[in-house]
Amino acid sequence: MSEITAEQVAHLAHLARIELSPEEIESLTKELGSIVDNVAKVTEVATPNVPATSHPIPLVNIFRPDVVGETLTQEQALRGAPEHAEGRFKVSAILGEEQ
Amino acid sequence: MAKPDLMDFDRALELYEPVLGFEVHVELNTATKMFSDAPNYFGGEPNTNITPVDLGLPGSLPVVNEQAIRYSISLGLALGCSIAESSRFARKNYFYPDLAKNYQISQYDEPIAYRGSVDVELEDGRSFTIPIERAHMEEDAGKLTHVGGSTGRIQGAEYSLVDYNRAGVPLVEIVTDIIYGADRDAPELAKAYVSTIRDIVVALGISDARMERGNLRCDANISLSPRGSGILGTRTETKNVNSLRSVERAIRYEIQRQAAILSAGGTITQETRHWHEDTGRTSAGRPKSDADDYRYFPEPDLLPVQPSTELIEELRAALPEAPALRRRRLKAEWGFTDLEFRDVVNSGLLNELAETVAAGASPQAARKWWTGEIARLANAAGVDSSSLVTAQQVAELIELVEAGTLTDRLARQVLEGVIAGEGSPAQVVDTRGLAVVSDDTALLAAIDEALAAQPDVLAKIRDGKVQAAGAVIGAVMKAMRGQADAARVRELVLERAK
Numbered sequence: 180m181s182e183i184t185a186e187q188v189a190h191l192a193h194l195a196r197i198e199l200s201p202e203e204i205e206s207l208t209k210e211l212g213s214i215v216d217n218v219a220k221v222t223e224v225a226t227p228n229v230p231a232t233s234h235p236i237p238l239v240n241i242f243r244p245d246v247v248g249e250t251l252t253q254e255q256a257l258r259g260a261p262e263h264a265e266g267r268f269k270v271s272a273i274l275g276e277e278q
Numbered sequence: 279m280a281k282p283d284l285m286d287f288d289r290a291l292e293l294y295e296p297v298l299g300f301e302v303h304v305e306l307n308t309a310t311k312m313f314s315d316a317p318n319y320f321g322g323e324p325n326t327n328i329t330p331v332d333l334g335l336p337g338s339l340p341v342v343n344e345q346a347i348r349y350s351i352s353l354g355l356a357l358g359c360s361i362a363e364s365s366r367f368a369r370k371n372y373f374y375p376d377l378a379k380n381y382q383i384s385q386y387d388e389p390i391a392y393r394g395s396v397d398v399e400l401e402d403g404r405s406f407t408i409p410i411e412r413a414h415m416e417e418d419a420g421k422l423t424h425v426g427g428s429t430g431r432i433q434g435a436e437y438s439l440v441d442y443n444r445a446g447v448p449l450v451e452i453v454t455d456i457i458y459g460a461d462r463d464a465p466e467l468a469k470a471y472v473s474t475i476r477d478i479v480v481a482l483g484i485s486d487a488r489m490e491r492g493n494l495r496c497d498a499n500i501s502l503s504p505r506g507s508g509i510l511g512t513r514t515e516t517k518n519v520n521s522l523r524s525v526e527r528a529i530r531y532e533i534q535r536q537a538a539i540l541s542a543g544g545t546i547t548q549e550t551r552h553w554h555e556d557t558g559r560t561s562a563g564r565p566k567s568d569a570d571d572y573r574y575f576p577e578p579d580l581l582p583v584q585p586s587t588e589l590i591e592e593l594r595a596a597l598p599e600a601p602a603l604r605r606r607r608l609k610a611e612w613g614f615t616d617l618e619f620r621d622v623v624n625s626g627l628l629n630e631l632a633e634t635v636a637a638g639a640s641p642q643a644a645r646k647w648w649t650g651e652i653a654r655l656a657n658a659a660g661v662d663s664s665s666l667v668t669a670q671q672v673a674e675l676i677e678l679v680e681a682g683t684l685t686d687r688l689a690r691q692v693l694e695g696v697i698a699g700e701g702s703p704a705q706v707v708d709t710r711g712l713a714v715v716s717d718d719t720a721l722l723a724a725i726d727e728a729l730a731a732q733p734d735v736l737a738k739i740r741d742g743k744v745q746a747a748g749a750v751i752g753a754v755m756k757a758m759r760g761q762a763d764a765a766r767v768r769e770l771v772l773e774r775a776k
Contacts, residue, residue, distance in 0.1 A: 194571055196373045233366070233576030239584045245308050245345035248315030248329070256325040256333065256442070266324040267439035270375045272424055 183212040283538040287462075287530060290537030294502035296464040297510060298457040298529070300408075301497040302475050304450045304485050305418060306349045311446035312417045313340030313383060313580075318448065320421070324441035332446040334379030340579050342367075346415065346448040347390075349484040351585055352593045353450055354391025354413050356478050356600070364584045365390040367415070367577040375440050376419035384451075386574040389414035390583060396478070397602045398470045400463060401624055403616060405602070408471050409455035418447035464500075464533065469526040472496050476522075477601040480629075489521050496525055500532045502540060511536070512546040516560050518553045528553045531560060608632060612641035625649055625663075633669030639676040647672055651690055655697065666697050675703040687760055688712045714763050718770065721754065721762060725770055728753035739775040747771045 188208045192199045199207065253266050262269040285293075308318050314331035330338035354361050368386035394410040421444050426436030452475060460467045476494055479485040486493045501513035514536070516528045531553075536546050550563035599607070605628065609619045612635070622631055627648045634644040648663060652672070656663040675692060678684045684692060684707065695706035707713050728750045729736060738746035747768060754767050 194371075194373065194573075233578055234581055236581075239364070239582045241341065241581045242344035242347065243315065243341045245310050245343050246315060247310050247317050250316050250326060251328055251330065251333075253323060253325050256328055259335075265439060267423070267441050268325070268375070268378075270438050270440060272426070272435035272438045 183208055183215055284534035285537040285541060287534055290533050291462045293505060293541060294537055295505055296460055296533050297501045297503055298460055298464055299499035300454045300471060302452045302472060303495040304479050305493045306346055306448040306450065306484055307486050308343055308345045308448055310343055312343055312346055312448035314446055320443035320447065324443060327443040332442055340383060342580060343448060347583060348593060350390050350415050350450050351590060352482050353484060355594050356482055356597055357394040357396055357410050357413060359391035359394030359410060359413060361391055361585060361590050362388060364388065364582050366582045367580045368574045369577050371573045376422055377445055378442060382417060383577055384416035385414035396474055398474045399602055400466055400470055401620060406467055408457060411453045411455045413450050413452045416449050416451060418444050418449050420445040465526040465530040468498055468529045469522045472525050473522055474601060481598040481601060498525060498529055500529060502536045512548050514546060514549055514551050516551045516553050524553055524555055527558055528560060531558065618645060621649055625653060627663060630664055630669055634672045637670050637673035639673040643676045647676065651693060671696050671703060678703055682763060683713050685714055685763055688714060712761060714761055721767060721770055724754045724757045725774060736775050
């Protein structure tokens with residue numbers, strides 16, 4: 180059974196800056212728990228000689244040359260922004276300290 | 279919090295041993311960013327040096343900059359590290375708008391370089407080995423400007439404006455192991471370490487390494503261990519230290535601050551602290567997150583980096599001489615005393631001197647000009663010596679002095695002309711008409727004139743009062759507007775008295 184607790188869900192919600200009601204935390208705790216359980220099933224069928232992977236294609240060293248290409252214009256860059264000012268993205272200031 | 283009490287530094291060192299650790303971020307000077315082909319340049323108009331990758335737009339995919347890999351491997355090798363056979367990128371997840379993706383691409387469990395060491399020299403010549411845990415690649419974040427607060431900081435700000443030009447700039451983060459035994463040298467050691475890292479990346483040519491521009495940034499971790507207890511204290515991480523001098527001051531301050539709290543029975547909070555250059559203090563930032571909170575996981579958009587042995591050996595063979603070895607070699611080649619050499623190193627003029635000597639000047643003359651007149655002018659103007667003149671120009675000036683074309687006094691005027699942009703030393707000599715009058719006929723004419731004005735001088739010299747010649751030499755130098763070699767004038771005056 181999963182070990183996801185309501186406290187963990189509340190903590191994750193805080194890290195993601197998502198406001199959750201107590202009801203939402205309760206239902207998400209159950210949902211996340213069953214997702215984790217389902218994922219855990221995969222480890223049951225994986226044999227020791229299957230190495231862990233983070234990519235479906237076994238490639239390495241895919242690089243690009245250090246050559247400048249095309250950039251966005253400021254107008255293009257800001258086109259999708261809900262708000263902007265002085266050529267920059269405008270965001271709420273109540274987001275806490277810099278990482 | 280009110281002004282924290284500080285314990286006297288010496289007293290703090292009697293009671294506690296400082297334990298250090300550093301994270302130095304080096305911005306690489308590649309042409310393009312770490313994962314996109316946007317120019318690696320963050321001045322200029324906001325949000326113009328960016329591509330969809332730097333904004334994390336849907337459907338965009340990062341691709342690793344090959345040059346950044348080469349630079350990172352070179353740096354790892356210069357730090358005496360092993361280069362990982364296989365390394366990979368990871369997502370460091372955090373919610374803050376300095377990156378548009380809500381994560382930073384970094385490296386976590388498989389950094390490109392690991393386990394090395396750097397020899398650092400203190401000002402008095404003692405050497406200290408700093409253990410390096412790892413060097414990993416990551417991307418820089420964008421720049422936020424907080425608007426509406428009185429201080430320009432986040433407290434009280436109404437909103438923030440984000441410029442992503444810096445987002446995605448390639449960084450290498452160099453992480454030391456825990457550093458024990460620095461003792462009362464801790465502040466100086468911190469400065470010497472960052473200075474050495476700067477020397478290394480400059481020698482490698484992989485970063486502009488200007489601390490004031492943020493090309494090189496140091497986070498300093500420090501904790502105090504009660505002397506003899508063997509117990510590690512709680513550490514703080516001081517950020518925003520933007521000069522070598524600040525690194526030293528910040529460490530000193532934290533030792534005094536933590537010692538005051540601990541000796542009063544208090545506890546240190548594990549937190550980020552911000553260094554304030556103006557007040558010379560640190561202030562509390564956010565509590566330090568656990569690594570778990572970043573929910574690192576392998577970056578699925580990128581593939582492992584597995585540098586070939588050939589590439590690693592190619593880069594190893596191309597490494598410049600290690601700064602500590604180079605210093606030892608130059609000191610011996612130049613025949614400087616400890617004091618002379620330390621003076622040059624501590625003034626940050628080693629490279630300037632080396633280039634000037636390479637351009638043909640004698641080491642002593644190069645030292646005299648760089649640490650003397652040029653340093654004085656640079657100080658007065660509040661700029662770096664190297665921004666005033668080039669090594670080539672200084673070497674040319676020295677050559678003109680040694681050839682007898684210029685006296686030191688004239689050379690100083692020529693230097694002013696060179697700094698004012700009037701051309702090369704030879705050009706300034708021409709345009710300002712500053713060359714020494716080496717024509718003895720002209721000098722003798724001036725001497726005779728001066729002797730006629732002071733008829734008693736010759737008699738005095740003949741009586742053995744050689745110092746009487748001074749008055750005549752002075753008059754001749756004045757008549758020649760300083761453009762004569764005083765030693766030659768003196769010879770001629772004494773000859774006249776025979």
